[in-house]
Amino acid sequence: MKVVILAGGLGSRLSEETVDRPKPMVEIGGRPILWHIMKIYSHYGFQEFIICCGYKGHMIKEYFTHYHMYQTNTTFDLSDGGHTDHNSATEPWQVTLANTGLSTLTAGRILRIREYIGGDEEFMLTYGDGVGDVDIEALLAFHRAHGRIATITTTRPEGRFGAIKIGEHGRVESFKEKARKDQSWVNAGFMVFNRKVFDYLGDGSMMLEDEPFEKLAKAGEMMAFCHEGFWSPMDNLHDREYLEGLWEKGQAFWKLWAE
Amino acid sequence: MKVIILAGGMPSTLTDEREKLPKPMVNIGGKPILWHIMKKYAAQGFREFVICAGYKIDMIKDYFKDFYIYQSDITVDLRTNTIKIHRNVSEDWKVTVVDTGLYSATAQRVSLVEKYTDGDSCIVTYGDCLDDIDIKDVAAHHRSHGKLATMVAARPSGRHALLAMDREGNYLGMRRDISREAWTNTGTYILEKSAFNFLTGNYSLEEQFLERLVERRQIDTYCHEGFWSPVETKRDFEQMQNLWNAGAAPWKLWQEG
Numbered sequence: 001m002k003v004v005i006l007a008g009g010l011g012s013r014l015s016e017e018t019v020d021r022p023k024p025m026v027e028i029g030g031r032p033i034l035w036h037i038m039k040i041y042s043h044y045g046f047q048e049f050i051i052c053c054g055y056k057g058h059m060i061k062e063y064f065t066h067y068h069m070y071q072t073n074t075t076f077d078l079s080d081g082g083h084t085d086h087n088s089a090t091e092p093w094q095v096t097l098a099n100t101g102l103s104t105l106t107a108g109r110i111l112r113i114r115e116y117i118g119g120d121e122e123f124m125l126t127y128g129d130g131v132g133d134v135d136i137e138a139l140l141a142f143h144r145a146h147g148r149i150a151t152i153t154t155t156r157p158e159g160r161f162g163a164i165k166i167g168e169h170g171r172v173e174s175f176k177e178k179a180r181k182d183q184s185w186v187n188a189g190f191m192v193f194n195r196k197v198f199d200y201l202g203d204g205s206m207m208l209e210d211e212p213f214e215k216l217a218k219a220g221e222m223m224a225f226c227h228e229g230f231w232s233p234m235d236n237l238h239d240r241e242y243l244e245g246l247w248e249k250g251q252a253f254w255k256l257w258a259e
Numbered sequence: 260m261k262v263i264i265l266a267g268g269m270p271s272t273l274t275d276e277r278e279k280l281p282k283p284m285v286n287i288g289g290k291p292i293l294w295h296i297m298k299k300y301a302a303q304g305f306r307e308f309v310i311c312a313g314y315k316i317d318m319i320k321d322y323f324k325d326f327y328i329y330q331s332d333i334t335v336d337l338r339t340n341t342i343k344i345h346r347n348v349s350e351d352w353k354v355t356v357v358d359t360g361l362y363s364a365t366a367q368r369v370s371l372v373e374k375y376t377d378g379d380s381c382i383v384t385y386g387d388c389l390d391d392i393d394i395k396d397v398a399a400h401h402r403s404h405g406k407l408a409t410m411v412a413a414r415p416s417g418r419h420a421l422l423a424m425d426r427e428g429n430y431l432g433m434r435r436d437i438s439r440e441a442w443t444n445t446g447t448y449i450l451e452k453s454a455f456n457f458l459t460g461n462y463s464l465e466e467q468f469l470e471r472l473v474e475r476r477q478i479d480t481y482c483h484e485g486f487w488s489p490v491e492t493k494r495d496f497e498q499m500q501n502l503w504n505a506g507a508a509p510w511k512l513w514q515e516g
Contacts (some may be wrong), residue, residue: 065325
């Protein structure tokens with residue numbers, strides 16, 4: 001089954017880091033977050049990826065065309081311009097990099113990679129800026145069991161603010177520290193779709209999360225896979241530093257794979 | 260007829276990238292200015308290019324070496340280290356990238372690529388200007404006038420208001436038609452092969468080469484009434500980006516492929 005990763009957006013909220021690179025190429029522990037996401041899927045046996053490129057997409061293409069050479073020992077023969085990579089094992093990945101436009105909205109990006117899904121009945125989709133210890137195997141089992149068109153992984157993010165209960169005349173009655181279970185559920189990506197989803201994307205001139213998701217929900221074709229484990233987006237520098245810190249301390253919750 | 264593009268100048272200050280780009284490699288709508296210029300010439304039937312590079316030439320070479328990768332969708336198989344190209348949407352261009360040095364002035368850069376030109380004449384243009392010059396018409400004009408060089412002139416892009424004055428310096432007030440009298444050099448030329456003989460020393464085209472041709476009455480002008488703009492300042496850059504994003508870029512003479 002193919003895993004589609006949305007990697008074309010501008011990532012403006014991470015502007016200090018994304019002047020020089022697209023957001024999925026922002027690094028954690030010296031590797032792009034895109035790589036981390038692929039490693040999660042790879043851990044569960046998904047090795048075929050379709051990356052929807054857009055803003056600075058050439059950097060993502062270069063990363064993968066050079067990946068093999070950068071990961072192996074290499075001998076260059078300057079007399080004929082050739083080179084030999086020695087130990088050939090890098091990742092068992094097959095990565096398709098598709099130009100999906102500079103300002104195309106997410107539904108349009110998915111329509112543009114339709115041909116690379118081929119005849120597959122199902123495909124996975126996630127955002128190029130979020131990591132989690134999502135059990136992809138359980139996610140797929142859930143999707144297949146309910147038989148609807150779409151499954152999205154939902155999570156309750158860590159609360160940023162403590163909730164205070166206020167009584168009469170402003171009297172503080174209770175003070176609750178950042179409880180995660182009080183947060184509402186959000187879309188964490190890590191989605192599974194039946195190919196029928198293409199019928200809901202119209203001409204692609206909208207965000208996947210707007211009209212297509214609303215229509216799917218209305219038709220009862222969308223289910224939530226509730227993920228109680230860890231998940232974090234990388235929306236801003238604070239997130240990036242948080243993820244980098246976890247990686248450095250060996251506490252990267254999304255690192256399901258062994259060295 | 261080959262198109263010589265001057266792309267060797269010093270870094271651009273147009274973008275805030277930490278690593279400065281050569282100016283022709285600055286992107287408008289996700290593509291380098293150089294690509295826009297070449298697309299325009301290709302649309303007019305000129306598909307052989309000689310790029311006079313200098314500053315960060317490697318970046319320009321890499322761009323053309325990996326051109327098909329940037330243009331097409333690809334699949335990289337990391338198990339076998341093979342690349343498959345889908346929907347190859349490359350161009351039928353022939354591009355020669357020549358190292359013309361880091362500090363060379365424009366005339367010297369052009370003289371250094373003479374051996375890569377062929378035929379009786381060639382087009383020379385700047386790698387940081389956008390226009391909708393009808394180059395075939397310029398070529399016809401050039402042939403019919405029989406001079407060694409034809410320089411394309413255009414209306415100034417209007418950053419500085421032109422002042423209407425008479426010879427005594429009296430201000431004549433606001434005159435809308437004042438720009439009818441002002442012309443500027445677009446940096447686009449058609450040169451006869453023998454004009455290369457006048458390209459000696461490390462000078463810019465304007466300060467020495469053109470002067471020599473003027474002395475010999477061997478330079479003609481072609482007046483272009485259409486669009487022309489350098490991409491020199493951030494203001495130019497933003498204007499060009501806005502035009503492109505609005506789908507109103509006058510230099511886009513090609514159809515979407």
